[in-house]
Amino acid sequence: xxxxxxxxSIRFILLLLLQVIICSHINFLGYINPYIxxxxxxxxxxxxxxxxxxxxxxxxxxxxxxFLDSGGVHAAASVLLAYAxxxxxxxxxxxxxxxxxxxxxxxxxxxxxxxxxxGTFTHHLMLFSLEVFNISGxxxxxxxxxxxxxxTIILSILIIILFSRNKK
Amino acid sequence: MQQIFNxxxxxxxxxxxxxxxxxxxALTIQSHSYHRSKFIxxxxxxxxxxxxxxxxxxxxxxxEKENEILAEENKRLxxxxxxxxxxxxxxxxxTTISRENYRITTADVYKNSYSSTNNFLTINKxxxxxxxxxxxxxxxKGIIGIIDNTSKxxxxxxxxxxxxxxxxAKLKNSNHIGSLTWNGKTPxxxxxxxxxxxxxxxxxxxxxxxxxxxxxxxGINIGSIESFETDIxxxxxxxxxxxxxxxxxxxxxxxxxxxxxxxxxxLQRSSxx
Numbered sequence: 001x002x003x004x005x006x007x008x009s010i011r012f013i014l015l016l017l018l019q020v021i022i023c024s025h026i027n028f029l030g031y032i033n034p035y036i037x038x039x040x041x042x043x044x045x046x047x048x049x050x051x052x053x054x055x056x057x058x059x060x061x062x063x064x065x066x067f068l069d070s071g072g073v074h075a076a077a078s079v080l081l082a083y084a085x086x087x088x089x090x091x092x093x094x095x096x097x098x099x100x101x102x103x104x105x106x107x108x109x110x111x112x113x114x115x116x117x118x119g120t121f122t123h124h125l126m127l128f129s130l131e132v133f134n135i136s137g138x139x140x141x142x143x144x145x146x147x148x149x150x151x152t153i154i155l156s157i158l159i160i161i162l163f164s165r166n167k168k
Numbered sequence: 169m170q171q172i173f174n175x176x177x178x179x180x181x182x183x184x185x186x187x188x189x190x191x192x193x194a195l196t197i198q199s200h201s202y203h204r205s206k207f208i209x210x211x212x213x214x215x216x217x218x219x220x221x222x223x224x225x226x227x228x229x230x231x232e233k234e235n236e237i238l239a240e241e242n243k244r245l246x247x248x249x250x251x252x253x254x255x256x257x258x259x260x261x262x263t264t265i266s267r268e269n270y271r272i273t274t275a276d277v278y279k280n281s282y283s284s285t286n287n288f289l290t291i292n293k294x295x296x297x298x299x300x301x302x303x304x305x306x307x308x309k310g311i312i313g314i315i316d317n318t319s320k321x322x323x324x325x326x327x328x329x330x331x332x333x334x335x336x337a338k339l340k341n342s343n344h345i346g347s348l349t350w351n352g353k354t355p356x357x358x359x360x361x362x363x364x365x366x367x368x369x370x371x372x373x374x375x376x377x378x379x380x381x382x383x384x385x386x387g388i389n390i391g392s393i394e395s396f397e398t399d400i401x402x403x404x405x406x407x408x409x410x411x412x413x414x415x416x417x418x419x420x421x422x423x424x425x426x427x428x429x430x431x432x433x434x435l436q437r438s439s440x441x
Contacts, residue, residue: 017218021218027282031283050181051181051184054185054188055184058191065195065208066208066210067210067215067219067279068210068281068284069209069288069290070286071197071198071199072191072196072208073192073196075188075191076192076193076196079189079192080189082185083181083185083189130193130196131285132285132352137352
């Protein structure tokens with residue numbers, strides 16, 4: 001139990017720092033940034049209480065908002081992702097989720113990609129809608145969502161594989 | 169009563185989600201409404217400390233570039249100085265400083281952003297250095313923005329690359345004024361709107377601050393005219409301004425405090441009543 005808590009705390013801090021120090025300043029082609037801190041929400045243990053996930057996600061988003069001066073956009077988007085997570089888990093992993101026996105370290109790559117893709121698009125769409133906050137900027141929202149999502153998905157999958165496969 | 173409790177317990181996840189999501193939404197809406205201190209910002213000890221540590225490593229990589237910028241500024245100031253001995257008609261910035269209306273503080277940029285729709289910088293001077301809200305921020309090349317939030321040792325700057333920012337600006341060679349806004353597209357260009365159609369607008373002309381705002385002194389460089397068009401009503405020009413500053417690469421900045429600001433504001437308020 002304590003090791004789960006320890007791993008998640010370390011993951012929380014490392015991802016937050018990685019996000020605000022490096023990933024938010026990449027600005028690829030001027031505006032494309034990956035938001036890899038949501039890996040924390042993806043990998044949060046499934047057996048834990050959902051309420052805890054909601055609160056921790058809110059905290060994580062709030063801290064990112066504090067560093068990036070973005071009001072509350074990351075907090076809102078993270079809470080949405082945390083709330084919608086069971087739906088994505090069910091669609092991507094199916095029976096495995098029903099039996100509460102998913103281990104992210106040894107799932108099929110295809111399911112993992114589906115899961116991360118669904119989650120990232122939801123999170124980013126909410127994030128950029130709130131950031132632009134203007135219905136006439138719908139094209140800008142979609143453009144930012146698409147490109148940033150691609151960036152985030154690639155990085156997330158790589159990070160998840162790199163840091164979990166060898167623990168088998 | 170029993171039923172209410174049951175309802176709350178059954179839907180506790182959804183209710184908590186709704187609660188946290190509304191907090192996030194409320195903070196977002198608050199940050200989009202114009203220019204009031206934000207509840208959560210990066211001018212605090214935690215984020216300032218983290219950014220400070222990163223900056224202390226990071227700035228060594230830019231030393232050469234910073235040196236070049238300083239040498240260039242020195243050259244320009246020397247030129248102004250030597251030329252003003254012979255003819256006392258130029259050096260706009262120089263005259264305002266010599267009247268000592270403006271106190272200047274230097275600061276390092278700890279965090280710079282230019283890719284979202286409202287951009288903020290974090291700098292390493294705050295209340296302890298008597299930095300307050302609504303001070304102007306410039307570099308040697310042009311303007312950056314206006315101080316937004318301050319903490320003890322840090323402050324955030326509302327960049328001109330923001331939909332909330334509106335800065336008074338004018339053409340350098342006439343007194344036609346307009347408001348500087350940003351359409352959120354590229355960090356190279358800002359838009360000067362509401363310029364009278366009688367203004368002699370030419371591509372390549374310089375845009376400077378207008379000095380009507382009591383934040384910036386008159387005549388600080390902003391950028392040059394890239395293109396212009398009349399707006400839909402046909403009464404005013406909308407001008408694309410190419411910034412002199414590279415907003416994506418800012419190391420050291422100057423903060424301007426207008427000592428007469430309170431007096432000007434008081435006077436304006438009393439004549440409005």
